[in-house]
Amino acid sequence: MDQRQAAPVRPGQTELETAPDTIFALSSGAGRAGVAVVRLSGPAAGDALRALGGRTDAPRLARLVSLRDPADGAPLDRALVLWFPGPKSFTGEDVVELHLHGGPAVVEGALTALAALPGLRPAEAGEFSRRAFDHGKMDFTHAEGLADLIAAETPAQRRQALAQMDGCLSRLYEGWRAELVRCLAHMEAAIDFADEADAAHAGADLVPRLTALRDAMAAHLADSRRGERLRDGFTVVLLGAPNAGKSSLLNALSRSDAAIVSEIAGTTRDMVRVRMNIAGFPVTLVDTAGLRESDDVIEREGVRRARAAAAAADLALVLVPADTLGDISETEADARVAALVGATDGPARVRLASKADLAAAGWGPPTGWLAVSAATGAGLDGVSERLADALGAAAPPAQGTVLTRARHRRAVEDSLAALDRFLAVAAAAGDGARDGGGDDPWTPVDGDLVLQAEDLRLAVRGIGRILGRVDVEELLDVVFADFCIGK
Numbered sequence: 001m002d003q004r005q006a007a008p009v010r011p012g013q014t015e016l017e018t019a020p021d022t023i024f025a026l027s028s029g030a031g032r033a034g035v036a037v038v039r040l041s042g043p044a045a046g047d048a049l050r051a052l053g054g055r056t057d058a059p060r061l062a063r064l065v066s067l068r069d070p071a072d073g074a075p076l077d078r079a080l081v082l083w084f085p086g087p088k089s090f091t092g093e094d095v096v097e098l099h100l101h102g103g104p105a106v107v108e109g110a111l112t113a114l115a116a117l118p119g120l121r122p123a124e125a126g127e128f129s130r131r132a133f134d135h136g137k138m139d140f141t142h143a144e145g146l147a148d149l150i151a152a153e154t155p156a157q158r159r160q161a162l163a164q165m166d167g168c169l170s171r172l173y174e175g176w177r178a179e180l181v182r183c184l185a186h187m188e189a190a191i192d193f194a195d196e197a198d199a200a201h202a203g204a205d206l207v208p209r210l211t212a213l214r215d216a217m218a219a220h221l222a223d224s225r226r227g228e229r230l231r232d233g234f235t236v237v238l239l240g241a242p243n244a245g246k247s248s249l250l251n252a253l254s255r256s257d258a259a260i261v262s263e264i265a266g267t268t269r270d271m272v273r274v275r276m277n278i279a280g281f282p283v284t285l286v287d288t289a290g291l292r293e294s295d296d297v298i299e300r301e302g303v304r305r306a307r308a309a310a311a312a313a314d315l316a317l318v319l320v321p322a323d324t325l326g327d328i329s330e331t332e333a334d335a336r337v338a339a340l341v342g343a344t345d346g347p348a349r350v351r352l353a354s355k356a357d358l359a360a361a362g363w364g365p366p367t368g369w370l371a372v373s374a375a376t377g378a379g380l381d382g383v384s385e386r387l388a389d390a391l392g393a394a395a396p397p398a399q400g401t402v403l404t405r406a407r408h409r410r411a412v413e414d415s416l417a418a419l420d421r422f423l424a425v426a427a428a429a430g431d432g433a434r435d436g437g438g439d440d441p442w443t444p445v446d447g448d449l450v451l452q453a454e455d456l457r458l459a460v461r462g463i464g465r466i467l468g469r470v471d472v473e474e475l476l477d478v479v480f481a482d483f484c485i486g487k
């Protein structure tokens with residue numbers, strides 16, 4: 001067998017896993033298309049290609065091939081074919097790509113022919129990417145970036161996913177992990193030489209280094225979940241009294257007729273959600289029941305849900321009809337909003353003078369308010385711009401290295417907690433040394449050293465978990481389960 005294809009054996013990996021099946025799948029989208037890509041990966045990929053009539057003599061070069069079903073010689077397609085001998089391939093294994101005509105019978109024919117070949121089976125969701133991970137082509141953060149890229153619906157999401165796929169998070173966390181491992185090595189040296197004067201010196205410079213690291217972690221965490229929010233999308237809730245024009249505004253902004261509009265106050269009860277793209281940000285705009293006291297059980301539930309949705313949202317658009325604002329001052333106008341939607345906790349608010357076409361001629365909105373009319377469309381662009389501004393402030397800067405998942409956040413938090421324990425013990429030990437008149441900045445105390453080394457090890461584990469360096473088996477399924485077939 002070709003040695004080139006042998007996977008590096010990871011600790012805990014069994015013999016069986018080192019002789020992988022060859023997998024195949026339609027990697028392009030399902031349904032009718034101009035071109036469909038079927039991908040194969042594994043030791044039998046080259047044999048399969050030759051069985052179909054292709055050749056494996058020119059790596060990574062496109063070649064036009066008349067493919068035939070090996071079972072009966074029936075023509076399958078005149079396809080563009082690529083051969084990527086491992087390890088220089090997406091998965092690190094031998095890979096074949098068949099760029100077929102996209103017709104359903106062509107694709108079906110190729111998949112059926114492949115399924116009949118020895119050693120081949122259909123891929124499971126995410127299996128190509130998982131093999132790339134197994135062969136060291138990417139770590140977890142790369143894989144997650146890839147999944148996010150495929151799911152990205154807006155340019156801002158795409159930017160963030162590409163940065164993660166290109167390894168910006170990987171580099172950051174690898175750097176932290178390497179520094180922690182170096183510190184741990186010093187620590188262990190200090191334990192080994194615990195009786196010698198060198199011990200203190202081995203540990204002395206750890207405190208400033210680990211303090212710098214914990215500060216970097218704390219700053220990384222204190223990002224108001226910008227990256228996670230960009231990944232998940234933003235929620236913007238429309239709030240206001242009945243008949244303020246919320247449903248009309250939702251329809252106008254989303255250019256749809258998702259919500260029922262009527263002159264009857266209390267029309268909307270259920271929340272109506274529309275996904276939209278505002279200046280590159282994925283936004284779920286939520287229409288809600290008009291806020292008022294009511295004896296109607298259903299309307300009361302609608303109002304309760306409206307308030308709950310607003311509390312959980314990133315941003316609220318508060319609508320007050322322009323003709324009820326009259327000539328009142330900004331303070332009065334704001335008091336009216338406060339009376340309507342309650343205290344100031346909750347999401348940031350954009351205040352809208354709605355139905356602005358109904359205000360008297362020459363009327364202007366109070367300072368800080370936007371005038372908008374769903375009826376004429378006047379002011380709609382202003383609302384979109386204000387939303388984009390507010391979301392832009394809440395979204396990560398184009399280049400920054402931001403946390404993108406709760407999984408990473410938990411791991412960094414665990415590492416940070418372990419470092420804080422380490423530093424607390426170090427500080428106590430340092431005080432003890434000073435009290436005793438010693439001039440070492442940090443004199444190790446028996447027993448503490450061992451405990452501290454354990455905290456450092458936990459810190460390393462936390463960061464390692466993000467990269468897939470520990471607890472791998474348990475995490476693999478979680479990370480790759482979100483992928484689609486063919487990825």
Ligand SMILES: Nc1nc2c(c(=O)[nH]1)N(C=O)[C@@H](CNc1ccc(C(=O)N[C@@H](CCC(=O)O)C(=O)O)cc1)CN2
Pocket residue numbers: 037084087088089090097137
């Ligand atoms: N046809 C096709 N298009 C595609 C993919 C694919 O697999 N097939 N990709 C699938 O996601 C993306 C491209 N990603 C790829 C990543 C690495 C390698 C690869 O062959 N890597 C080798 C050699 C690298 C080199 O020559 O620079 C390696 O890493 O050793 C191929 C595709 C997007 N477009």
Ligand SMILES: Nc1nc2c(ncn2[C@@H]2O[C@H](COP(=O)(O)OP(=O)(O)OP(=O)(O)O)[C@@H](O)[C@H]2O)c(=O)[nH]1
Pocket residue numbers: 240241242243244245246247248249260261262263264265266267268269288289290291354355356357358372373374375376
């Ligand atoms: N002139 C004018 N009328 C509007 C405007 N927006 C909404 N309306 C009218 O105001 C009435 C109420 O509009 P809706 O959008 O249903 O109001 P809502 O805030 O969703 O009301 P509820 O669902 O009952 O809370 C309808 O008759 C709309 O046609 C506007 O910008 N200008």
Ligand SMILES: [Mg+2]
Pocket residue numbers: 246247248259260261267268287288290
């Ligand atoms: Mg409504």
